[in-house]
Amino acid sequence: MSVILWGGLAWILHFILEFLVIIKTDSPLIFISFHFIGIIVGGIFALKVVSKWNHFVGYLGFIGVQVFWYIFLGMVTKAWLVPIGLFGAGFSIGVVFGLYKEQFVFIMEDPKFGGRMYALGLLGGSPFVIILALIGIDVFWTSTMYYIAIFILILTITIIGRTEHKIPPQEPLDVGKYLKKKENLPKVTLGFFFGFFITNAYYATFLIIREAYKELSVLDLQAKFSTFVIILWLTVGLFGIINGLIMDLIGRRIVILIGLCIQSLAFLMLAFLSQTELLLLYIFPICLGIGFMMTINGCLCFFIEEPPPQYVRDTNFIYFTFAGIGMLGGVLIGELMSSVVLTNPAYLTVVLLFTFVIATVVINQIKETLPSKEELEWKDSIRDFFCIITESGVCVYRHTFTEEIPINENLFAGGISGICMLCQEMIKSEEPTQVIDQGDVKLLFETTKNVTCILLGKENLKILREKLKDITAEIEQLFKSVFPTWEGNLDIFVPIGSLVEKHFSE
Incomplete structure (x- = not known):
């Protein structure tokens, strides 16, 4: 007012x-x-x-x-x-x-x-x-x-x-x-x-x-x-x-x-x-x-x-x-x-x-x-969310938005991390991977010092990139004291679920 x-x-x-x-x-x-x-x-x-x-x-x-x-x-x-x-x-x-x-x-x-x-x-x-x-x-x-x-x-x-x-x-x-x-x-x-x-x-x-x-x-x-x-x-x-x-x-x-x-x-x-x-x-x-x-x-x-x-x-x-x-x-x-x-x-x-x-x-x-019609209907585009430790490639959290997709998250996380590192090394790029376009599926990446978040969806939309960037920054901030000494307990990362709900349900 x-x-x-x-x-x-x-x-x-x-x-x-x-x-x-x-x-x-x-x-x-x-x-x-x-x-x-x-x-x-x-x-x-x-x-x-x-x-x-x-x-x-x-x-x-x-x-x-x-x-x-x-x-x-x-x-x-x-x-x-x-x-x-x-x-x-x-x-x-x-x-x-x-x-x-x-x-x-x-x-x-x-x-x-x-x-x-x-x-x-x-x-x-x-x-x-x-x-x-x-x-x-x-x-x-x-x-x-x-x-x-x-x-x-x-x-x-x-x-x-x-x-x-x-x-x-x-x-x-x-x-x-x-x-x-x-x-x-x-x-x-x-x-x-x-x-x-x-x-x-x-x-x-x-x-x-x-x-x-x-x-x-x-x-x-x-x-x-x-x-x-x-x-x-x-x-x-x-x-x-x-x-x-x-x-x-x-x-x-x-x-x-x-x-x-x-x-x-x-x-x-x-x-x-x-x-x-x-x-x-x-x-x-x-x-x-x-x-x-x-x-x-x-x-x-x-x-x-x-x-x-x-x-x-x-x-x-x-x-x-x-x-x-x-x-x-x-x-x-x-x-x-x-x-x-x-x-x-x-x-x-x-x-x-x-x-x-x-x-x-x-x-x-x-x-x-x-926004375009696709931007306004962004919820229909998203399929899966992964949170991965940047250095090790270990998946610490996964959330599926649609029907369960038969993906082994640890194999997926390790494989994707390896592909991204290989691409960076081959083309001598210092910038982390932003997107992989697989035709009917787009993999969107956001990387910080300790964590990489990946969003699978039908479209590479601006609104999804913004949401992915925001949630990645929050996860990095929330767990910054955990990453250096983490010993494999996945229960520590359960609160990521509330962040996913916050960013991808609005």
């Missing part, structure tokens, strides 16, 4: 607060770039510093800092103070983002429901944006109490539920090595496009609205923009569940691409239709909201599902740092094209469609995170 509340708090700044501050102080719109510079710096700071802190200290501490900057922005009356407040708020969001993603891991353990689960998060966060749009920031004490109330709710829920959070232990990520790997380039590039699209289109929208109502007073302009935001986020919230279902049926990648295309077509509609209030404040935000929802939900699901659970925090610091670069790029291009966009919004459609083509190439390089 706390992650939904923080999501709403983060969207408040990006979609309503910073624009209302710009209107109130009559500041240059380019000042919004300080928000995104803050996100970039915050992401780097989190990787270098906050990743070493206790999770809840960093999470709650920087949400408190974020609320402070929101209140500061509500107090600002001088234009020169706006960049300071936007940088501070962006910095706080950049720090919290990876920590926030950690908490989503256990919520979205079953990827076949991932789209719907994250859609519920966006649905839960949308009212917070709508409420601030209704309140406005000119009623300072009301908006201040609103931010403080959200923070108290986050604080209370997090403290009460902290023992229930099954946050996987996080391991530090070597950022340099990660960025040098070619297979990671499309992933961080997706982070860039995520930031670019949700910012460039929205920035251009504000330019168009401000130009259309330039004769209005500050309060009236704020009211018009708030109407646009309310319709946009009502659409995001209401369309979210449908979008989640679609994502869980056809996958994340295709939904992201459809969302980007819909955003481009929304601006094409502005170019060729008369910009009446009905179109600008009601029809256009509905179309844009559908595109936003599909893009945002698809990308944010990918950011959680793609990395291994132990690296979710640091990879999301990286993704959101690149998203901040994309956001900054979206603002700068929007500013450079402002006169052209105001003359004819079709030019923005050309830019978005060109970027869409590039994004399509990038997204096609990324592996789909929605």
